[in-house]
Amino acid sequence: MLKLVNVKKSYPEPDGGRLPILDIPQFEVQVGEQMVLVGRSGCGKTTLLHTIAGITRPDEGQIFLDGLDLTTLSEAGMDRVRAEKIGYVFQTFNLLPGFTALENVLLGMTFARGRKDPQRAWQLLERVGLAHRASHKPTALSVGEQQRVAVARALANRPRLLLADEPTANIDPRNQQKIIDLIRQTCQEEGVALILVTHSVEVAGQFTRVDRLEEINRVTAVWAAVETPAATAS
Amino acid sequence: MSLLRIAYRSILQRSVASLLTMLSMALGVSLVVAVLSIHGVVAQSFRNNASLGYNMLVGAKGGQEQLTLNTVFYLSKPVENIPYTYYLEFLKQPQRDALQQHSLAVRCRELSEATLALAAAGSGLSGLVSQQAASALGLHVAPDTRAKSFFPPVELGRNGKYGLMTELAIPVCLGDYFGRFRVVGTTPDLFNELVYDVERQRKFEFAQGRNFHWHDPEHGYFEAVVGSTVAREMNLRLGDQIAPRHGDPEGHTHARTFTIVGILRPSGTPNDRAVFINMEGFYLMEDHAKPLESEPAPQEGISEQQQRDALIAAARQRAALQRDPDPEPLPVEQREVTAILLKVPPMFAPGLENAINEGIEAQAVLPVAVIYGLFEFIVNPIQYTLLVLTALICSVSGISILVSIYNSMSERRGEIAIMRALGASRATVMTIILLEATLLALGGGVIGWLAGHTGCWLLSPWIEEQTGVQIGFYSGEPALRVLAWLGLSGSLAEQVVLPLESVLIPALVLLAIGVGIWPAISAYRTDVARSLGK
Numbered sequence: 202m203l204k205l206v207n208v209k210k211s212y213p214e215p216d217g218g219r220l221p222i223l224d225i226p227q228f229e230v231q232v233g234e235q236m237v238l239v240g241r242s243g244c245g246k247t248t249l250l251h252t253i254a255g256i257t258r259p260d261e262g263q264i265f266l267d268g269l270d271l272t273t274l275s276e277a278g279m280d281r282v283r284a285e286k287i288g289y290v291f292q293t294f295n296l297l298p299g300f301t302a303l304e305n306v307l308l309g310m311t312f313a314r315g316r317k318d319p320q321r322a323w324q325l326l327e328r329v330g331l332a333h334r335a336s337h338k339p340t341a342l343s344v345g346e347q348q349r350v351a352v353a354r355a356l357a358n359r360p361r362l363l364l365a366d367e368p369t370a371n372i373d374p375r376n377q378q379k380i381i382d383l384i385r386q387t388c389q390e391e392g393v394a395l396i397l398v399t400h401s402v403e404v405a406g407q408f409t410r411v412d413r414l415e416e417i418n419r420v421t422a423v424w425a426a427v428e429t430p431a432a433t434a435s
Numbered sequence: 436m437s438l439l440r441i442a443y444r445s446i447l448q449r450s451v452a453s454l455l456t457m458l459s460m461a462l463g464v465s466l467v468v469a470v471l472s473i474h475g476v477v478a479q480s481f482r483n484n485a486s487l488g489y490n491m492l493v494g495a496k497g498g499q500e501q502l503t504l505n506t507v508f509y510l511s512k513p514v515e516n517i518p519y520t521y522y523l524e525f526l527k528q529p530q531r532d533a534l535q536q537h538s539l540a541v542r543c544r545e546l547s548e549a550t551l552a553l554a555a556a557g558s559g560l561s562g563l564v565s566q567q568a569a570s571a572l573g574l575h576v577a578p579d580t581r582a583k584s585f586f587p588p589v590e591l592g593r594n595g596k597y598g599l600m601t602e603l604a605i606p607v608c609l610g611d612y613f614g615r616f617r618v619v620g621t622t623p624d625l626f627n628e629l630v631y632d633v634e635r636q637r638k639f640e641f642a643q644g645r646n647f648h649w650h651d652p653e654h655g656y657f658e659a660v661v662g663s664t665v666a667r668e669m670n671l672r673l674g675d676q677i678a679p680r681h682g683d684p685e686g687h688t689h690a691r692t693f694t695i696v697g698i699l700r701p702s703g704t705p706n707d708r709a710v711f712i713n714m715e716g717f718y719l720m721e722d723h724a725k726p727l728e729s730e731p732a733p734q735e736g737i738s739e740q741q742q743r744d745a746l747i748a749a750a751r752q753r754a755a756l757q758r759d760p761d762p763e764p765l766p767v768e769q770r771e772v773t774a775i776l777l778k779v780p781p782m783f784a785p786g787l788e789n790a791i792n793e794g795i796e797a798q799a800v801l802p803v804a805v806i807y808g809l810f811e812f813i814v815n816p817i818q819y820t821l822l823v824l825t826a827l828i829c830s831v832s833g834i835s836i837l838v839s840i841y842n843s844m845s846e847r848r849g850e851i852a853i854m855r856a857l858g859a860s861r862a863t864v865m866t867i868i869l870l871e872a873t874l875l876a877l878g879g880g881v882i883g884w885l886a887g888h889t890g891c892w893l894l895s896p897w898i899e900e901q902t903g904v905q906i907g908f909y910s911g912e913p914a915l916r917v918l919a920w921l922g923l924s925g926s927l928a929e930q931v932v933l934p935l936e937s938v939l940i941p942a943l944v945l946l947a948i949g950v951g952i953w954p955a956i957s958a959y960r961t962d963v964a965r966s967l968g969k
Binding site: 354 | 853964
C-alpha cells in the first residue's frame with residue numbers, strides 16, 4: 202500500500218551545501234499493517250513521516266500510496282491526498298485551542314471533499330470515550346483526553362494510513378497503554394495501516410514489526426531504514 | 436465545519452484583540468456615518484434654504500450673490516436700497532392705491548384741493564389752511580410751492596408696471612440688528628401668504644403667539660416676530676420688548692421698541708435666525724426715513740441762534756415722534772426697501788427678469804440658481820473634504836485590522852500548520868484569513884453603523900433645534916446615483932439612487948480583503964514542517 206523507493210531528503214546549510222537527512226532505499230507498509238519506527242532523537246523519524254505525508258517533499262525518489270506516486274502530485278493534489286488518505290497524530294496533539302473536541306474532529310473533515318459527517322465525528326468521540334466531553338475545549342481536557350481527540354480527528358476521514366509521531370511521549374505511563382491500545386484497535390477496526398514512531402521499548406515490544414532508522418555514516422549523517430527484530434527499540 | 440465557522444472561531448479565540456479591532460473599525464464606521472449624516476444635514480439645510488417660496492429677488496444694482504446672501508441668508512450687508520415706489524410697481528391697483536394714501540403728494544393734493552375749494556368759496560382762509568397743512572407735514576416752506584417742487588406726482592388708479600406679472604411681492608428692509616441677529620422689516624404677508632415649502636405646502640408656523648399685524652390696536656405698528664434660534668439664544672418670550680440697533684450689531688440702540696407677539700417654529704431656514712418687525716414700524720424708527728430730495732436750503736437772514744433753535748426744535752420733534760405710541764406712517768416719499776421677494780409665474784419670470792435688469796433702478800436675481808451656484812462653490816468642496824476624511828478614517832480602521840491579524844500571525848503559524856497537516860491547501864488557509872478580516876470588518880461596520888445612527892438619533896432633537904433638519908435614526912442622506920457614478924447616462928441613471936451608506940458594506944469587504952491579503956499571504960507561505968513542531 203505504501204512504498205518508498207530511493208527516497209532522499211536533505212536540508213540546506215548556511216554555507217550553501219546540503220545536509221543529508223534521509224536515505225531510504227526501500228520501505229514498504231502493507232494494507233492494514235501496524236508497525237513501529239524507532240531511532241535516536243533527531244535521527245529523522247519525524248522528517249520521514251513528514252515526507253510520507255507530503256508535508257515535506259523528498260529531494261529524490263518515489264513514494265507510492267495505493268499505487269499513486271505522490272512525488273508527481275502538485276502541492277494541492279498532495280494536500281488532497283493528505284486530507285483524504287493520511288491521518289496524523291502528533292506528539293503534542295496539536296488540537297486547535299479555540300475549537301471544541303467535536304469541532305477539532307470535524308476540522309479533520311473540513312478539508313476533505315465530501316467527508317463532512319458530523320455523525321461519524323460523534324461516533325469517533327464515542328469510540329475514544331469522549332462523547333460526553335464533545336463540547337469541551339482542549340484546555341478543559343486532560344492530556345490523555347486531548348490525545349484521544351487527536352486520534353479521533355486523525356481517523357475522521359477514514360484514512361488508508363495513520364502516522365503517529367510519538368503519540369504517548371507527553372502522556373503519563375498509566376494512560377500511555379490506553380492510547381496505544383486505542384490507536385491500534387481503531388486502526389484495526391477501520392483497516393488503517395499504522396506507522397508509529399516511539400522511543401518506548403514497551404510500546405515497540407507490542408508490535409510484530411519494528412523498523413529502526415539507523416545512522417550509517419555519522420559524518421555525512423545519512424540515515425536508512427532497516428528492518429530489525431522486535432523489541433530492539435532504543 | 437465551514438471555513439466561515441473556522442474564521443469565526445478563530446476570532447472568538449482571540450476575543451479581546453478581535454473586540455478591540457472591531458471597536459476600532461466601529462469607531463471608524465460611526466465617524467463615517469456621522470460625516471455622511473453631517474453632509475446630509477448640510478445638504479438638506481441648503482435645500483431648505485433654496486426652497487424659498489419665491490423665485491425672484493429684486494434689489495439694488497450690484498452683485499447677485501451679495502443680494503442673495505443678504506436677502507435670503509441674512510449674511511453680508513446690503514449695498515444700497517431701492518425706492519419704495521419701485522416696490523409699488525409690483526402691486527396690483529387696489530393695494531398700490533391703498534399704500535399711496537400715505538404719500539405726501541396725495542395728501543398735499545388733497546390739501547390743495549381743499550384750499551382751492553375754500554378759495555373758491557371766498558373764505559380767505561386758504562392761506563391759513565396751507566400753512567397748517569405744511570406744519571402738519573413737518574415742512575418749513577411755503578405750502579404753495581411745496582406740492583410742485585417736493586413731491587413727484589403719484590399715479591393712482593392703475594396697476595403697478597409689473598403688477599399683472601407678479602403673484603406675490605413682499606418687501607424687506609434690512610440694516611438693523613438685535614444682538615447678532617438681523618432685523619428684517621417686512622409685511623405680514625411673509626408669514627400669511629408665503630408658502631416656503633412648495634412641495635409640502637408649508638408656511639412658516641408659529642411655535643407661540645401669532646404673526647404681527649399691519650396695525651394693532653394695542654401695539655400700533657410696533658410688533659415683532661422672532662425666529663426660533665433668536666428666541667432660544669436671546670431668551671425671548673411673548674410680550675418682551677426689543678429695541679434694534681442701528682446699522683450694525685454695535686450700532687446705537689433705537690429708542691423705539693417692539694413687542695414680541697410671535698415665536699416661529701424651527702424651519703431649518705435662515706428665518707430661524709432673524710427678527711421680523713412690521714415694516715411700518717421699521718420706517719418709523721429714527722434715522723430710517725429717507726431725506727426728501729428737495730429739502731429747502733437754510734433760509735437767509737436768520738441768526739445763528741435762530742438756526743440753533745430750529746435744529747433743537749426739529750430734534751425735539753423727532754424725539755416726540757419716537758415717544759408717540761401710535762404715530763402716522765412714514766410718507767411713501769421717504770421710504771426705501773432693501774429688496775423685494777417676488778413670486779412670479781414661471782412663464783413671466785424670464786421676461787420680467789430681463790425687463791428689470793434692463794432698467795437702471797434695480798436688478799432681478801433668480802435666487803435658487805445663485806444658491807445652487809453657492810452650493811457648488813461652498814458645499815461640494817466640503818463634501819469632498821468630508822469624503823477624503825471618511826476615506827482616511829476607513830484606512831486607519833483598515834490598518835488596525837491589518838495590524839491585529841498580522842500580529843496574531845506569529846502565534847497562529849502553529850494553527851495554520853496544523854490545518855495544512857490536516858489537508859488544508861494554501862488557498863484554504865488564505866481564504867480563512869481573508870474571511871476573518873472580512874468578519875472583523877463587517878462586525879465592526881455593523882456596530883459602527885448602529886452606533887453612528889443611534890448617536891444621530893440621540894442628537895436629532897438638538898440638530899433639529901439648531902438647523903431645523905429632522906434626521907431621525909436613518910435619513911438615507913446623502914444619496915448616490917449609482918448608474919451615473921458608473922458612467923451611465925439617461926433617465927434611468929438619474930432615477931436609480933442609493934444611499935451613499937449602502938456602498939459602505941461592499942467598501943468594508945473590499946477594505947478587509949485589501950488589508951487581509953498581507954497576513955493571508957503570510958499564512959499562504961507558512962512553512963508547515965517548521966511551524967508544526969512535533
